[in-house]
Amino acid sequence: MPLLGAHMSIAGGLHNAFQRLLQVRGEALQVFLKNQRQWHPPPLSAHAVRLFQEERDNFAHVPVAAHDSYLINLAAPDPDIAEKSVGAFASELDACAQLGIEFLILHPGFHRGAGISTGIARFAKNLDRACALAKAHSVTVLIETTAGQGSGIGSKFEEIADMLMKSKAGRPLGVCFDTCHAFAAGYDLRDERSYERTFDRFEKTIGLRLLRWFHLNDSKAGFGSRVDRHEHIGRGRIGLQGFRLLVNDPRFESHPMVLETPKGKDLRNDRKNLATLRSLLRSVDDSESEPFEEDREADPENGGERRPTPRDPAGSLKRGKPSGHT
Numbered sequence: 001m002p003l004l005g006a007h008m009s010i011a012g013g014l015h016n017a018f019q020r021l022l023q024v025r026g027e028a029l030q031v032f033l034k035n036q037r038q039w040h041p042p043p044l045s046a047h048a049v050r051l052f053q054e055e056r057d058n059f060a061h062v063p064v065a066a067h068d069s070y071l072i073n074l075a076a077p078d079p080d081i082a083e084k085s086v087g088a089f090a091s092e093l094d095a096c097a098q099l100g101i102e103f104l105i106l107h108p109g110f111h112r113g114a115g116i117s118t119g120i121a122r123f124a125k126n127l128d129r130a131c132a133l134a135k136a137h138s139v140t141v142l143i144e145t146t147a148g149q150g151s152g153i154g155s156k157f158e159e160i161a162d163m164l165m166k167s168k169a170g171r172p173l174g175v176c177f178d179t180c181h182a183f184a185a186g187y188d189l190r191d192e193r194s195y196e197r198t199f200d201r202f203e204k205t206i207g208l209r210l211l212r213w214f215h216l217n218d219s220k221a222g223f224g225s226r227v228d229r230h231e232h233i234g235r236g237r238i239g240l241q242g243f244r245l246l247v248n249d250p251r252f253e254s255h256p257m258v259l260e261t262p263k264g265k266d267l268r269n270d271r272k273n274l275a276t277l278r279s280l281l282r283s284v285d286d287s288e289s290e291p292f293e294e295d296r297e298a299d300p301e302n303g304g305e306r307r308p309t310p311r312d313p314a315g316s317l318k319r320g321k322p323s324g325h326t
Ligand SMILES: [Zn+2]
Pocket: 144, 178, 215, 260
């Protein structure tokens, strides 16, 4: 069974993300490290770091990834943007190490008209510079597959493979597979044959051993549209079958898989999407799984469900042992 979780808000403090994850019985966590719209946010206070580390210890078995700031573009042709990106990414690497976050997920960026191969070369060079600048070397950088919107690089597995090959970062690198992005980029997941073909191609071009993390998002936009619009699980153009195949794939049985689906004011949507995914786990060959619309999950606030403890966020969804994510 994969580790199903979600990207969580850090409103009110980074450490609050863990309690939000607990509220949806998540088993893998993704966060932003800080305000996404500032190049130079104030550094994390010692107090904020300590609060996060305490929660990190309480949730020691939960794999945690940070997602890099959307401002960062390591492929940027503009030298000013590239410099700022290198500095910002280096400081995110150090923040992850300080907080005990093992993965930093990186969008490869945009070539802005310079062309894919120039963009990839710039990306690899700037990634290496950021890694050299960072004091910490414990954090694994995961390059995310993209939809290929605009001048975005990294929508083809070959492009990701090229980035991995060109980088001499001297630190562990891997890949984060986003289902919505891959689908929009032309990698089908909708039925068994296309699903197998997609992961065969991943294996042949990148290697499945480098696939360390998943973003589970259905797609509002059509197959091959190169448009990045996330949709609730089962309500988009991928549909339930693709997610059923993925969450039951033995090759990914202990992988973290986090939602980046639309959220409302509370965590209701995350609960529903996770319930949908869990129902698929229970029913490998059952095409009548519950759709997103049906909310059969009891409301934990009203005592409808056993409240999981911090050390057992999965509650009744017990697994044999924590997976070995380091
Ligand atoms: Zn994503």
